[in-house]
Amino acid sequence: MTLPTPLDMFDIRGKVALITGASGAFGAVAARVLAGAGARLVLAAGDASALAAIARECREAGAGVHEANARPDSEAACDALVAQAVSGFGALDILVVASGMNKVAKIDEMTPDTFLSVMDANVTQSWLMARAATRQMKAQGRGGKIVLVSSARGLLGHPAGYTAYCASKSAVDGITKALGCELGPTGITVNAIAPTVFRSPLTQWMFDDTDNAKAVREGFLARVPKGRLGEPEDLAGPLLFLSSKASDFYTGHILYADGGYTAG
Incomplete structure (x- = not known):
């Protein structure tokens, strides 16, 4: 048996990647990594000026970039982002859902609306984006890569008012595992990166x-x-792995970028 050339396994040159939350901490790392690896990008974020800055940086790295000043906060918005990738570059190969939020409060001080806003941003929007991307990737018939963003807090609790955040990231883990099972036969892989601080x-x-x-x-x-x-570069390798054919046999996994925090 002849193994593929190692570097070819990580080659994503020309692939089309859609990143939500592209101006945020993880999203900006994802944009820089995928741009540097030769992907063509649709960058989505609600902060127009921060979006323009990261888009400019990616263009300077040689990437083709379309900007979308939008959040994945509705079915229509998610469908429109996928449509922009297809209209701009002809396909969608990689989805990175890096949008989300946290609101910290003790349970007896947190309102239901606050709890639900965190669940919506982290869970519902991840599900909606995965749904929109899945439809396009299935139609293309060549598989695809979906990368969600979880957290070590999806596995472990936290004493400082994290009930909404921990619950939301546990739900992201559940979506990742369920979709990994559901989409396995299609060639679409679904994994999550779970950083600590x-x-x-x-x-x-x-x-x-x-x-x-x-x-x-x-x-x-x-x-x-x-x-x-953790440093931003600690997220770069896992993301490139999960975005490339090197991870074709990996799906439904939560990859902890945590320096061993969840192991002990």
Whole structure:
């Protein structure tokens, strides 16, 4: 048996990728990685100026880019994003759902509307985007790659008012596993990347040299075998793997990018 050339297994040059939440912490990493790997991109985000900035960066890396100032917050919006990929580049090969949110509050202080808003952003919108992409990928008849974004909090609880977030990421894990089973015969793989804390504008304070940051960081790192917090590049390899034919036999998996946090 002859194995494929190793680098060819990770080759996504010319593939069409749609990334939601493209201006956010994970979405921007995804955009940079897939652009650098030669994919053609449809970048979607609700923040127009931040979207323009990441789109410009991807174009400077040589990628073809279409911008969509939109969130996947309805069936029509999700269908329109897939349609934009098809009209702009003729197909859809890779979907990365990096949009989402967290709202932190103790359960006795959280309103039902707040809980439902987190579930909608993280669960319903992931399901709607996966649904829209699945229809297109099935019609193309050549498989495809769907990558959702979960979290270590989909597996583990958190004491600081994370009931909505933990529940939502557990649901994303369930969608990933169920769709992995459902779509296996079609050649469409469905997997999720589940980071723990990694460097982003929202978490930069944890990396700072203040007494509070040190205390929080040291308490967290006591649970991380690798002994450090995550960096954006720690998400790059897993994403490229799940977006390429190297992962053709992998579906329904939750890939923890966590330095061993969930292993202990």
